[in-house]
Amino acid sequence: MQHAQLILPAPAKLNLMLHILGRRADGYHELQTLFQFLDHGDELGFAVREDGEIRLHTEIPGVPHDGNLIVRAARQLQRQSGCRLGADIWLEKRLPMGGGIGGGSSDAATTLLALDRLWQLGWSEERLAELGLALGADVPLFVRGRAAFAEGVGERLQPVELEEPWFLVVAPQVTVSTAEIFSDPELTRNTPAITVRSLLAGGGRNDCQPVVEKRYAEVRNALNWLNKFVPARMTGTGACVFGSFPNRDDADKVARQLPVTMPGFVAQGRNVSMLHRRLEALAQGVNA
Ligand SMILES: C[C@](O)(CO)[C@H](O)COP(=O)(O)OP(=O)(O)OC[C@H]1O[C@@H](n2ccc(N)nc2=O)[C@H](O)[C@@H]1O
Numbered sequence: 514m515q516h517a518q519l520i521l522p523a524p525a526k527l528n529l530m531l532h533i534l535g536r537r538a539d540g541y542h543e544l545q546t547l548f549q550f551l552d553h554g555d556e557l558g559f560a561v562r563e564d565g566e567i568r569l570h571t572e573i574p575g576v577p578h579d580g581n582l583i584v585r586a587a588r589q590l591q592r593q594s595g596c597r598l599g600a601d602i603w604l605e606k607r608l609p610m611g612g613g614i615g616g617g618s619s620d621a622a623t624t625l626l627a628l629d630r631l632w633q634l635g636w637s638e639e640r641l642a643e644l645g646l647a648l649g650a651d652v653p654l655f656v657r658g659r660a661a662f663a664e665g666v667g668e669r670l671q672p673v674e675l676e677e678p679w680f681l682v683v684a685p686q687v688t689v690s691t692a693e694i695f696s697d698p699e700l701t702r703n704t705p706a707i708t709v710r711s712l713l714a715g716g717g718r719n720d721c722q723p724v725v726e727k728r729y730a731e732v733r734n735a736l737n738w739l740n741k742f743v744p745a746r747m748t749g750t751g752a753c754v755f756g757s758f759p760n761r762d763d764a765d766k767v768a769r770q771l772p773v774t775m776p777g778f779v780a781q782g783r784n785v786s787m788l789h790r791r792l793e794a795l796a797q798g799v800n801a
């Protein structure tokens with residue numbers, strides 16, 4: 514990381530609600546979801562290589578180098594832009610994988626925005642988001658960096674202004690496969706569409722939660738534990754669950770009581786991703 518020219522965050526997200534409206538012919542699901550960012554995430558470092566190679570210097574156990582979303586994002590951008598430069602990339606992984614908080618998608622989006630800058634491509638966010646969609650349904654959200662109501666398969670984004678409470682996120686020690694949950698016959702796929710206005714007035718749920726709770730005792734236990742303090746809900750297709758608090762102290766107090774078998778973290782919900790805050794500061798010449 515000490516050789517990096519540019520160090521940028523890759524924040525987590527929460528799905529504050531997630532409704533499944535139907536299934537498309539290609540197997541993907543039509544959904545409605547409300548996304549907010551957390552001020553907690555991975556960190557990535559980047560340096561330009563003149564030889565065109567893309568090298569990620571940090572290994573993630575179980576993920577081959579060429580299958581890592583960071584490498585796949587970099588190679589796609591290189592291919593589509595025709596750029597002859599390469600990159601050395603370092604990763605500090607802090608987010609649990611397969612947790613429904615978007616770690617891989619966020620790493621991919623940070624890579625696209627970082628290399629667009631270092632390779633001086635001048636691509637619009639729109640074009641980068643379009644490229645990102647091929648890597649994962651949540652990548653466009655992280656490229657855009659604004660809390661949003663999402664429709665379609667998650668790519669039609671409408672920015673929203675939400676309260677920014679503190680969350681306690683509990684990470685049960687299991688990995689939930691998104692594909693497995695979406696292919697479960699018991700998943701309900703017929704929630705009627707709602708308007709963003711009615712949603713912001715309160716309500717919503719996570720349609721994937723009953724299926725995950727049934728399959729994973731660890732997720733069930735985490736929900737039961739957190740529900741003793743505040744209403745608890747699952748994010749994405751799990752495994753992480755969260756509850757909100759009006760201030761950091763209240764969230765910390767509950768976090769201190771977490772059993773050792775149930776790690777968690779406290780973070781604030783943010784309407785502008787910390788990646789975009791950092792890029793704006795850089796554009797203004799602030800070295801914060
Ligand atoms: C459900 C969410 O977590 C909400 O934030 C995301 O949309 C999932 O995003 P992701 O993990 O990046 O998922 P992808 O890598 O795009 O898709 C993984 C698998 O989930 C299923 N999938 C995903 C998104 C979607 N709208 N419908 C689906 O059916 C598909 O089987 C797909 O093969």
Ligand SMILES: Nc1ncnc2c1ncn2[C@@H]1O[C@H](COP(=O)(O)OP(=O)(O)OP(=O)(O)O)[C@@H](O)[C@H]1O
Nearest residue numbers: 581582610611612613614615616617618620651749
């Ligand atoms: N840079 C990366 N970080 C994390 N996972 C990666 C990465 N690259 C590839 N993967 C693969 O993607 C899978 C899903 O990882 P991720 O952490 O994005 O899941 P998630 O939090 O459930 O995402 P989502 O909320 O988008 O469903 C991992 O199990 C891993 O095999």
